[in-house]
Amino acid sequence: MPSESPPLHNRIAMLRVERGISRRELAEALGVHYQTVGYLERGEYSPSLVLALQIAEFFAVPVETVFSRRPFPPLGG
Amino acid sequence: MPSESPPLHNRIAMLRVERGISRRELAEALGVHYQTVGYLERGEYSPSLVLALQIAEFFAVPVETVFSRRPFPPLGG
DNA sequence: GATCAATGTAGTAGACGTACTACATTTCGT
């Protein structure tokens, strides 16, 4: 199992569901394996910077909107 | 030698020199080996996302200001 | 309740990122 180094938080699942697409569809759009998206969403490991840039670009948001070293505040603040 | 996958461009050297600090100093501030900074500046490989976030945070700029999959336009445009 | 899509789990394998050591080269102050 992929271990836990510095924990990284992300909003991939949120953004993806917001767009109404499946993991497989996102994976295809990104050109990665669909399991890779699963691993990322579950936070089992951090993506490479290149993949992170692709993801942010796909969702048309800054990298910091998708990934953060600090936990994201809940939407219902 | 680290190979060349999808080429990634960065402005680490620029930002660092702008701050007037050495690679060793930057490396210490980031908590990485000073050779790692050298590799990154020369574009020999891309940093992990976590390191990229640290670097952007250190320079107080968005990740996209430091790293890009497209070449940065020359300052003297 | 059988089926299908979406997601989770498990395991192998290869490429990449980082640490680290050592030495060469360049640059700069004096």
Next chain:
DNA sequence: ACGAAATGTAGTACGTCTACTACATTGATC
């Protein structure tokens, strides 16, 4: 010209990222 600091090059080692295959689980639909 000398020494010191900064940078570049070379090589090893190890952990993480990603691909991929296969199977289990869940949820919806018929």
